[in-house]
Amino acid sequence: MLDKRYQVFISTSGAEMQPERMVLAQTLVGMGFFSWGLEQRTPLSTAFARRQIDDCDYVVVLLGSSYGEQSVSGVGYMHLEYIYAVTKQKPIIVFMHDEPAAREAVLHDDKPELRDKFQEFRKLLQNEVDQVFTYRSLRDLEMAVRFNLPQMLERYPVLGWVRPQNTQVLQDEIDQLKNKLEQLETESGKREVDPFLSLPKVSMHEFFSFEYRMHAYQDGNFKELKIQKKMTWAQLLSVLGSTFVHPTPEEFFSKRMNEYLNETGLQDARMDMPRAHAVARAQVNIRALHSIKMQMRQNEWIIQSGRDDRQRMLWQVTPKAQKLMESNLLDNDRVFQFKTQY
Template sequence: MLDKRYQVFISTSGADMQPERVILAQTLVGMGFFSWGLEQRTSLSTAFARRQIDDCDYVVILLGSQYGEQSVSGVGYMHLEYIYAVTKQKPIIVFMHEDPDSRDSSLHDEKPELREKFKEFRKLLQQEVDQVFSYRTLRDLELAVRFNMSQMLERYPTSGWVRPQNTQALHDEIERLKSKLRQLETDVGQREADPFLSVSKVSMNESYRFEYRMHAYQDGNFRELKVERSLSWAQLLAILGNTFIHPTPEEYFSKRMNEYLNETGLEDARRIMPRAHAVARAQINIRALHQIKMQMRQNDWIVQAGRDDRQRMLWQTTAKAQKLLESNLLDTDRVYSFKTPY
């Protein structure tokens, strides 16, 4: 196996994110990444930052509670670096503080207009970037980086960097992997090392219990709750199935589940906060999400459908799943009397 290294450009608002930046850089180095980025920016450093982005494999946006220093145009340097990375079609991953308002007041922009720009930029990232992960503590950040940067290598593979004398070996490795990928995508079920094969099939009426987090609002305040939900596999298929009628990127598993939990989580919240009137920011446990995806794959409800132009893995419901979705077998009053035929 080739000893590859990947170059990561880190973009933050500045000195306010120094502790987080140190943790991020140390974690990346420990994982074999090279980290770049500018902590202090000027109009003269913009061209240098762009050259770094041109040469990097991945871009990491680390967002706390500040918009950061602005260029002469009034747009923040971090914002400009994000825009440039998008134009260069660089794989982008965002780690943002879960609750910026809870951070020390010294870590916030002083000017109201900058605070508003920060909110707008944060919302923009949540809407536009596929890979967005939140953290609250430095330990949370470290764990999120360790898990999700490894996932980035699988979802957005790049050539990376190897020693010059190994370039021919790299070319041979790339050709071998391309050939293997074509074989896997056309004959997924034959993979000997496929972890899905170790999962037993489930019946439609079996329940799956999982954890998720959300913000619950009561009496003008909010509180982050960690709760459990139990759904049958028929219900999970009904929730996720229609999202993947056509080939759809993998991250829509989490997007659709989190949407559903936002829509239905109030009852769970009221078991802890009886006067709760709204919930938001629902986020399913990532291991539970992976288990759901594995189980749907093993039950022959979803199948890999290649990759899109951004090299994102695509998934699609099978003919078997579509037949179930078109029938009335997933109706809530019949869910518990139906078993999947093996």
């Protein structure tokens, strides 16, 4: 096996996050990562931070209870680094304190407008980033990093760094994998029916039962709930279809479903917590999501449509599904539509 290393850019609000930054950096080093980042920012350091982000494999945003120093534009340096990482399509993982208000007063912004910006930025990360994890203590943070960073490597594989003497071995491995991929795609195209598509077709108003998890908030506390939910296939097509009108990466199946569950999950949460006032962090069961995707393919509602420049598999709704979405057949089960971009 090749001795690979990955470069991680750490973005934090500033000096008040020094204990968390040290734990994060030490944990990353122990796991074989290189960590970068700037603790003190100035207008002159912005260009250097961007070069580091350009060269890194992953970006970690570490959020405590402060928005941090602001640039001359009024936008925080941490916020600017996040925006730049998004524009560069860097895989992003966020570790944020679960209860910022409980942290010491000295760790908060002094000005009300900065506290408002912090809350807005926190909500932005929760809504935009797939991989968001919370912690309460430094030990929690270490464990969250150890558990979730390896999953990032599987979900968002990158080339990484290898010792110079191993580069030819790596290139040979890449060439072999490319050849195998081309062979598999060719064989798949020759088959009239893929083996995993031996599912029976379903009707629009049949129900599909699945499980998902979410955080529900009540009386200042939160509880992780495990929910059993039923939706018709008409509802599922209505939820997912608009996201895949154009070729879209496969990861947006989970992103889109989780958005929908976050938006509609409060009613589900109140079955268990009657006074719940908000929900977040909804995550659909991965096996259920796979079944949904395969069933939609079997029903000829969605097809593969190649790969993008990051070699992510792209999916797109079929003309058949498009006609169903444009007709009134889904009207009785119409659900709120989000606009998802990538």
